[in-house]
Amino acid sequence: MKHPLALSASFLVAVNLLPLAGVLFFGWSVYEILLLFWAENLVIGLYAIARMLTLLRCNGDRRVLLLIPFFCVHFGIFTAAHGALVVGLFRPEDHVSEGAAMSLWIPFLALLVSHGVSFVTNFLGKQEYRGLRGEEAMLAPYRRVIILHVTLLGGGWLIDALGEPVYALALLVLLKIFIDCAGHLREHRERVEKEERIRKTGRADSDVFRDW
Numbered sequence: 001m002k003h004p005l006a007l008s009a010s011f012l013v014a015v016n017l018l019p020l021a022g023v024l025f026f027g028w029s030v031y032e033i034l035l036l037f038w039a040e041n042l043v044i045g046l047y048a049i050a051r052m053l054t055l056l057r058c059n060g061d062r063r064v065l066l067l068i069p070f071f072c073v074h075f076g077i078f079t080a081a082h083g084a085l086v087v088g089l090f091r092p093e094d095h096v097s098e099g100a101a102m103s104l105w106i107p108f109l110a111l112l113v114s115h116g117v118s119f120v121t122n123f124l125g126k127q128e129y130r131g132l133r134g135e136e137a138m139l140a141p142y143r144r145v146i147i148l149h150v151t152l153l154g155g156g157w158l159i160d161a162l163g164e165p166v167y168a169l170a171l172l173v174l175l176k177i178f179i180d181c182a183g184h185l186r187e188h189r190e191r192v193e194k195e196e197r198i199r200k201t202g203r204a205d206s207d208v209f210r211d212w
């Protein structure tokens with residue numbers, strides 16, 4: 001594992017341990033955990049826009065000027081629907097929203113920093129934007145978000161049905177860490193492989209005879 005990737009992966013794990021501390025020491029419920037994980041969609045969307053702007057600046061890809069507004073609307077609708085689902089299914093009747101906001105803002109800012117470290121060290125530092133198309137940058141968040149949150153919502157529903165035992169909540173957080181790390185490493189490994197194909201064949205895909 002290259003040093004920048006190791007750094008971003010370490011930040012990812014460390015930040016995701018904060019919800020585990022919330023479960024073990026501060027009595028976080030499944031609603032608070034899933035609400036924090038939902039809020040990460042906002043961070044992912046923000047850095048997706050930053051990646052597309054980077055493509056405009058560094059690659060001269062003007063298509064992102066159309067892709068960014070489309071992404072904001074489409075990803076915004078997706079995020080809003082996801083948030084409504086979390087609130088509708090998991091919000092307790094006696095939940096105090098002010099207390100939740102105070103307890104979640106620190107891990108939320110930590111997520112913002114963690115994704116920022118990955119953006120700076122990998123996307124900018126390792127120049128992962130080279131050869132990346134605007135459409136790829138726009139679609140990248142969906143694969144990660146959909147797989148992750150479908151799994152977490154299913155796990156959250158099961159835990160809620162079991163009465164929210166602490167061990168199950170901790171396992172949900174650990175599951176999120178595992179999925180995050182696996183997705184993070186796969187995403188960057190695929191970009192390294194793509195760069196290698198471009199270097200060897202002059203194209204991003206492996207089928208060098210496709211146009212023949």
